[in-house]
Amino acid sequence: MSTAVADHHHDEVPKGITRWLFTTNHKDIGTLYLWFSFIMFLVGGAMALVIRAELFQPGLQVVDPHFYNQMVTVHALVMIFGAVMPGFVGFANWMLPMMVGAPDMALPRMNNWSFWLLPFATSLLIASLFVPGGGPAAGWTIYPPLSVQGGMGVDLTIFTIHILGMSSILGAINIIATIMNMRAPGMTLMKMPLFVWTWVITAFLLIAAMPVLAGAVTMLLTDRHFGTSFFNAAGGGDPVMFQHIFWFFGHPEVYILILPAFGIISQVIPTFARKPLFGYSSMVFATAGIAFLSFIVWAHHMYTVGMPLSGELFFMYSTMLIAIPTGVKIFNWLATMWRGSMTFETPMLYAIATVALFTVGGLTGLMMSITPADFQYHDTYFIVAHFHYVIFCGSVLAMFAGVYYWLPKWTGHMYDEKLGKLHFWLTVIAFNVTFFPQHFLGFAGMPRRIPDYALQFAEFNMVSSIGGFVLGFSQLILLWVVIKAIRGGKKATAEVWDNPEGLEWTVPSPAPYHTFATAPEVR
Amino acid sequence: MIAKRFQKLRTALFAAAGVGALWAVPAAVQAEWGLNLQRPVTEIARVQFDLHMLITYIVTVIGVIVFGVMFYSIAKFRKSKGAQAAKFSHSTKAEVLWTVIPTLILIGMAVPSTKALLLMEDTTDSDMVLKVTGYQWGWQYDYMEDGVSFFSKLATPQSQITGTEAKGENYLLEVNNHVVLPVGKKVRLLLTAKDVIHAWWVPQLGGKKDAIPGYINEMWIRADETGTFRGQCAELCGKDHGYMPIVVDVVEEAEYQAWIESQKKKS
Numbered sequence: 001m002s003t004a005v006a007d008h009h010h011d012e013v014p015k016g017i018t019r020w021l022f023t024t025n026h027k028d029i030g031t032l033y034l035w036f037s038f039i040m041f042l043v044g045g046a047m048a049l050v051i052r053a054e055l056f057q058p059g060l061q062v063v064d065p066h067f068y069n070q071m072v073t074v075h076a077l078v079m080i081f082g083a084v085m086p087g088f089v090g091f092a093n094w095m096l097p098m099m100v101g102a103p104d105m106a107l108p109r110m111n112n113w114s115f116w117l118l119p120f121a122t123s124l125l126i127a128s129l130f131v132p133g134g135g136p137a138a139g140w141t142i143y144p145p146l147s148v149q150g151g152m153g154v155d156l157t158i159f160t161i162h163i164l165g166m167s168s169i170l171g172a173i174n175i176i177a178t179i180m181n182m183r184a185p186g187m188t189l190m191k192m193p194l195f196v197w198t199w200v201i202t203a204f205l206l207i208a209a210m211p212v213l214a215g216a217v218t219m220l221l222t223d224r225h226f227g228t229s230f231f232n233a234a235g236g237g238d239p240v241m242f243q244h245i246f247w248f249f250g251h252p253e254v255y256i257l258i259l260p261a262f263g264i265i266s267q268v269i270p271t272f273a274r275k276p277l278f279g280y281s282s283m284v285f286a287t288a289g290i291a292f293l294s295f296i297v298w299a300h301h302m303y304t305v306g307m308p309l310s311g312e313l314f315f316m317y318s319t320m321l322i323a324i325p326t327g328v329k330i331f332n333w334l335a336t337m338w339r340g341s342m343t344f345e346t347p348m349l350y351a352i353a354t355v356a357l358f359t360v361g362g363l364t365g366l367m368m369s370i371t372p373a374d375f376q377y378h379d380t381y382f383i384v385a386h387f388h389y390v391i392f393c394g395s396v397l398a399m400f401a402g403v404y405y406w407l408p409k410w411t412g413h414m415y416d417e418k419l420g421k422l423h424f425w426l427t428v429i430a431f432n433v434t435f436f437p438q439h440f441l442g443f444a445g446m447p448r449r450i451p452d453y454a455l456q457f458a459e460f461n462m463v464s465s466i467g468g469f470v471l472g473f474s475q476l477i478l479l480w481v482v483i484k485a486i487r488g489g490k491k492a493t494a495e496v497w498d499n500p501e502g503l504e505w506t507v508p509s510p511a512p513y514h515t516f517a518t519a520p521e522v523r
Numbered sequence: 524m525i526a527k528r529f530q531k532l533r534t535a536l537f538a539a540a541g542v543g544a545l546w547a548v549p550a551a552v553q554a555e556w557g558l559n560l561q562r563p564v565t566e567i568a569r570v571q572f573d574l575h576m577l578i579t580y581i582v583t584v585i586g587v588i589v590f591g592v593m594f595y596s597i598a599k600f601r602k603s604k605g606a607q608a609a610k611f612s613h614s615t616k617a618e619v620l621w622t623v624i625p626t627l628i629l630i631g632m633a634v635p636s637t638k639a640l641l642l643m644e645d646t647t648d649s650d651m652v653l654k655v656t657g658y659q660w661g662w663q664y665d666y667m668e669d670g671v672s673f674f675s676k677l678a679t680p681q682s683q684i685t686g687t688e689a690k691g692e693n694y695l696l697e698v699n700n701h702v703v704l705p706v707g708k709k710v711r712l713l714l715t716a717k718d719v720i721h722a723w724w725v726p727q728l729g730g731k732k733d734a735i736p737g738y739i740n741e742m743w744i745r746a747d748e749t750g751t752f753r754g755q756c757a758e759l760c761g762k763d764h765g766y767m768p769i770v771v772d773v774v775e776e777a778e779y780q781a782w783i784e785s786q787k788k789k790s
Contacts, residue, residue, distance in 0.1 A: 058690060058694060058695075059683070059684055059685065059686045059690065060684055060685060060686075061686070065762045065763060065764075065765060065766075066762045069759070069761070069762065069764070072759075137761070137762075138759065138761075139759045143720060143759075145718065145719045145720070145736060146719040146720065146759065146760060146761055149719065149761065233735075233736045233737020233738070234736070234737070237737075238737070239720060239735055239736060239737065239738075240735060240738065273600075273608065274602070274608040275608040275609060275610070275612075276610075276612040277612065278611075278612055278613060278614075279612070279613050279618055280612065280613075281613075282613075282618055304722060304730070304731050304732050304733050304757075305733045305735065305740075306714075306732060306733060306735070306738060306740035306741070309640060309641070309644045312640055312644075313637060313640060316633070316636060316637075316640070317633060320629045320632065320633060321629070323625055323629060324622060324625050324626060324629070327621060327622075327625045328618070328621065328622060330589060331617075331618075331621040334589065334592050334593060334596065335614070335617065337593070337596040337597075337600065338592070338596050338600065338609075339600055339606075339608070339609040339611075340596070340600050340606070340608050340609070341600065341601075341602040341606045341607055341608040342596070342597065342600050342601050342602060342606070343601070343602045343603070344597075344601075352593070352597070355593070356589075356590065356593060359586065359589050359590075360586065363582035363585060363586055364582070366578065366581075366582055367575070367578045367579065367582060370574055370575075370578050370632060370636050371636060371639075371640055372567075372570060372571050372574050372636055372639035372640055372643060372730070373571055373574045373575045373578060373636075374730075375571060375643070375729070375730020375731060375732075376560055376568075376571050376575065376726060376730050376731075378730070378731060378757070379722060379731070379757040379758060380757070440557065440558045440559075443557075443558065443559050443560050444557040444558070444559075444560075444561065445560075445561055445726040445754070445755075447724070447755050447756070447757045447765075448759075449759040449764060449765075450755075450764060450765030451765050452684060452695060452765050452766070453695065453765070454693070454694055454695045454696045455690060455692070455694050456557050457557075460557075
């Protein structure tokens, strides 16, 4: 009897601001992460529009070169560390406990802390734009000696990275602890949904990679203020060493951004193809393979720094190898669609677009792995096009797929399908208008990170800028769709879709504040 | 039944690949329109260009196949057309096939790429040495054998940048002092920098290389023809990174000798 009373009390949803400040509930924290990510997505997007406005035509019209460099730098940092990484942690918080049949994350208080570190960290980063000397302007890679020249904005950035890294590591520990210890009885590792698998592997990557970045920026900090010469050639240091350390973090980071996206796609496509995921175990092994390779390919970001020939060869071969597990994934998704019975609701559209456009980014990546050719591609707009195809189309479109897929589960209402499709078509078309021409700009010889350019690049830049503005403003449709679904709409059933697989579909929509207080049986 | 279906698919794929190849074939046309790499004028740039075209064809074909299968599936296996979902969830044969074939393609690519790298890194037997030093924001050139040294900076007037004057033909790609090199001679470049990292890049002469403080990097150029070739700094180096172009005049040997003599008198 007393247990029932206690349960009843526990089911009450706390009210007011303290619900969000003190929450230890994985769904609330997931919501916080997702909103935070979306706000950062808009902030970073606004910076991208400053860049595209300046590049609309040759000459300097909108901003001065120093501020342009700050925009290039902070846009990247905000998008990577503010939008994409927290976005996926939001999905992890909402979905992982429900997917493995756990009542909550393993470490709920730490969960609260790892979220609330974020707004403070990113505030420091945004504040850096307003201090004397301005924000960081050496690119998101903050290569010394250039980053040593910057003002206190660089120091704020370094502290931002420290705090964000702490948050990521705490989040990763929490995810691993949850998945390893709190799976429902019967859910063996090889029965876990693929999103769970990709996240557990991502979490290990985070724990391995983030401290390396923290070390690199700490050395940068002491070089800047305490007279050390880690990266200062005049003091016996080595500016290239920073690049090696940075990319030892940076390449796994790329997969931290993409692996959870692979997970989401692997949940969405089978549902709408009405067919089980093709090659589940090869998907798991391919993910692990990609994660392993991510630690031995870092120097392909630095083919032009003057490595010894043997180094160039090693990193060329190891980089080419990545194409194999990545190819396996793409072929598996295609085979899942093959002879399915497909319908094309917004999540499926986004999932297909992710696979298609990520393939474009993957193939340009293969081109860049060819070291001699990369001596031409390196640091041009070809690279800019490549990583936007990979990160925007791989990670962000997959997140959109995930939002539309689980929104009915989160809100209890179906989203507006017409608006969703409008958002989809505008985003995908505008994206390609923005970034496809950048491949040609890179071939033709336009370096990246320049505020002004020679006249032969004018036409494509104008096209790209027009696309960029359509792409940016289209994202407000998503905001509208989400708010509309929160406020009402057609009631969603527990299953939402046509017989989807996974424990999250066995609980009602919206998912109750507490789910799986008693662990479900997994056959 | 399955065989027939595959045959149909194969025909569709070949047709699609044909269209893709047409798009990619007229490389010369693309160069004119600024769609492709700039026309190479050194052996290294040519090797890079050929590898670039080869890998572009390969990824185009792979892309066409992937998109072909995807769009075929989208068109064919729709619930609205009454498609029934199959039950299969793996096929060892297919999985081995799409692991082995990419591996073979990669090995095929690795061989010429390795050869190209061996060529690029071979700076021996050079005819002359040019030292390039990057500054914020300009280049210093030292002709090591002849003791000739000069700075080279952007020559585009500020009024063109801010738009109070019409932009010239070589807007942002013009400098006060051109680098002059003899045609057909193997020039070994030593690259370094005084302040931050820069990268020296003239696309038609071959790839870029970073100029790093405390480091001396090497690359080599042997231009096949005379002409003026333009490039830019390719590594973010601060406020005026976009404003440190490179202009190289490749001239006949006799003209080069005359130029060197005149420079010696100047210094």
